[in-house]
Amino acid sequence: MKKNTTIKDIAKLAGVSIGTVDRVLHNRGRVSKKALDKVNQALKELEYTPNPIARSLRNNVVYTIHILIPDAKQDPYWEPCMKGVSELMDEFAAFDLNFSLHTFDPSKPKSFLGAGNKILGEDPDALLFVPLFGKESTQLQKELNDRNILSTTFNSPVWEHVHHHVGQDLFLSGRVGAKLVSNLIDKPCEIAIIHVEEAYNNAAHMQEKENGFRSYFEEQHTDFKILTLILGSKEIRNNFDATVKKHPHIEAYFITTSRTYEVANAIHKLGIKKPVIGYDLLPENVVCLHNDKVQFLIHQAPRQQAYLGLRSLVEKLLFNKELAKVELLPIDIINSENVKSYL
Amino acid sequence: MKKNTTIKDIAKLAGVSIGTVDRVLHNRGRVSKKALDKVNQALKELEYTPNPIARSLRNNVVYTIHILIPDAKQDPYWEPCMKGVSELMDEFAAFDLNFSLHTFDPSKPKSFLGAGNKILGEDPDALLFVPLFGKESTQLQKELNDRNILSTTFNSPVWEHVHHHVGQDLFLSGRVGAKLVSNLIDKPCEIAIIHVEEAYNNAAHMQEKENGFRSYFEEQHTDFKILTLILGSKEIRNNFDATVKKHPHIEAYFITTSRTYEVANAIHKLGIKKPVIGYDLLPENVVCLHNDKVQFLIHQAPRQQAYLGLRSLVEKLLFNKELAKVELLPIDIINSENVKSYL
DNA sequence: TAAAATTATGTTAACGTACACATTTTTTCT
């Protein structure tokens, strides 16, 4: 029933003007010690919290927020990110926000750096980006930090200079995959981790997953043999029987990227029926789930990552909400049944 | 860079005063046809959207929001809901919102109805509640609708009179359980669905899950035998061997409630090692996950359900955000590894 | 046709915050 206290209430209780209260609140000086004490006392007594709505109306500024993500045309994994971004834009359409969307070629670090520099040139208030390339991303992040530009990264692993990051624990993600595999096989046996090599290599990403995967089986103290294979897309499509011949005892496959369907289809074509576990809800992967060519997918929630990252930035700018350094999303396990509830 | 257009801009372009523009916007009459046309023209031309911040500052009202959920002391399942509720309260602490939390005894419909009536007597702006009891909930919901009180239900199944609901597709949830079971057994075999009978019986809940579960296996066209057992907590703890003796060929257990750990512990005590799949991340269940007494849990996300339900209400009141009739949350599959990322 | 009634339109104050500016009080210096 009671309205929150305002700076007016504070002023009255402290016996000063709202101007003085305001100076205390933003400690911009020009306040006598006596007044300061009285105001602080009143502030404590009435448990004042500023009204974020009034504040943001007053501070009415047009913020410019840039978004830098890989081009979905070159890797459909990024499509949901676009969706997450536009979802957020719609949600905040009524605010004075200026969004500017940039994409880069995920196979070309230079493309990333070029877009990054262009954005810096436009004096942004905030930037959401995917730090796909270690060196270039560090460089960009440093510059952002130096120039005090708000930033959030997502999807790729966190590193030291990061200001705010939304993502998943990839090591744990690998362990989740391992546990799922262990549910589907008779132990001990031979298991393959397949890194699908792309035009670009998100090596840290894959490596973390592999480490997690291996750590799980090491803890089991049973005699598993875990192979790591690095294969190109073409190799998988046209020449997978060579791999199978070379390693005839593989009992399960763990694919560390969204290219899961390529492996699943390749082994299916060879008439092999072994568990396949992989990543991401690409339409091709979902089809494999329904065909039982893939038993489980691990969902990296790219839409949510982009949405939440952007949302954090917006709420920081508009309402001065605090940013946690790292926001870790849950690691979702998907099968043919619950997939529907995630789309 | 450009600020959103304001009602002032519209007024200038239309050659009228802001008062007239406002009257047009809220069509409260007293506007000549000529002025109306000019304003509508300007409105379209400048793509006006009202500034929600200014609006809610102006409309500055203290809203009273009530929350009615089962007492967590009597069923720990509801603990996360409390957490979700207080999380939201913190988040919106700076707004003029008055939250009022009520609990009821989940074994006593009268307790629900009593609390409901008390809330109605306090003339609330909105109510979030768990419609645990069909008849009583319908009655409450009708009254809310008649009196035009904003309301959201969560957790229990949706029914016709509902205004806004947050929950999961329980039929699908049963299917998810079935699929997980099918990954862990050699078919065909005998499977038990166990409904743990409580002081109260959320029958519709359990039945939906059972239906989903059975529908999956029916589609498989293989000879599964699916038993349905309704057992009391005490029966499970002290007398489970009788059940096992009666049904010696059960190869997997699907438990439809958060009491999963009771069954898991009971069969473990009897030295049986068969797959157990159940519901909810109660600490006892999580322990079972780590002990491998339970292979998978299905997460009903009570914290998120409460949080999202309440958030929808708050955003409707404060910012006039639209409410979808039903919000279905994803059905999360939990194993010993990813559980950490959900807590 | 002039007064009264009706309808259309404009003006202004408020929501709570923030800050520029004006005013008052205190301190410093000659």
Add this chain to the structure above:
DNA sequence: AGAAAAAATGTGTACGTTAACATAATTTTA
């Protein structure tokens, strides 16, 4: 002491929306 400088405090306005109120224009009525 008295002027000047510095410090402290108060006042007013704007952010965009809303609605009560005031005023102006038009229509109705006697």
